[in-house]
Amino acid sequence: MPSFLDINPGQIIWTLIIFTIFVVIVAKMGWKPMIEGLKARENAIRDSITAAETASREAQETLREVREKMTKAQQEAMDAVREGRVQAENVIRKAAEEAEAIKQQKLVEAQREIDRSKDEAIKVLRAEVASLVVDATEKLIGKKLDGDDHKRIIEASVNEISKN
Numbered sequence: 671m672p673s674f675l676d677i678n679p680g681q682i683i684w685t686l687i688i689f690t691i692f693v694v695i696v697a698k699m700g701w702k703p704m705i706e707g708l709k710a711r712e713n714a715i716r717d718s719i720t721a722a723e724t725a726s727r728e729a730q731e732t733l734r735e736v737r738e739k740m741t742k743a744q745q746e747a748m749d750a751v752r753e754g755r756v757q758a759e760n761v762i763r764k765a766a767e768e769a770e771a772i773k774q775q776k777l778v779e780a781q782r783e784i785d786r787s788k789d790e791a792i793k794v795l796r797a798e799v800a801s802l803v804v805d806a807t808e809k810l811i812g813k814k815l816d817g818d819d820h821k822r823i824i825e826a827s828v829n830e831i832s833k834n
């Protein structure tokens with residue numbers, strides 16, 4: 671058998687004694703700092719997890735607030751657009767009403783002007799007709815009429831012409 675497979679009882683005892691001394695030294699001197707280091711690492715990891723959870727909650731809250739603000743801003747923008755549209759429609763409606771009122775006023779003024787011109791033309795025409803009637807009457811009768819006869823004949827002629 672090879673030499674490394676030989677079992678030597680003395681060597682086993684010395685190995686166990688050295689191992690026991692090593693464990694006692696490590697337990698007395700190194701165990702406490704090692705446990706403290708592990709606990710410190712555990713606490714640091716726990717604190718990091720807590721901080722990450724807190725940051726996550728804060729981020730979720732901030733995200734919710736931002737979404738609410740965006741929704742509110744969008745609603746305000748839509749309200750502003752709606753209000754602007756209503757105001758534009760009101761301005762257009764008022765302008766149309768004013769234009770219609772001005773148009774009606776111009777039509778009334780034009781109709782008055784037409785009526786005035788018509789009345790004036792009728793007056794001029796009556797005066798011209800009266801003059802022609804007087805001239806024709808003078809030629810037919812052969813004499814000049816006095817003021818009352820003249821007036822009576824003219825009015826009768828004009829009224830007769832107006833009826834036709």
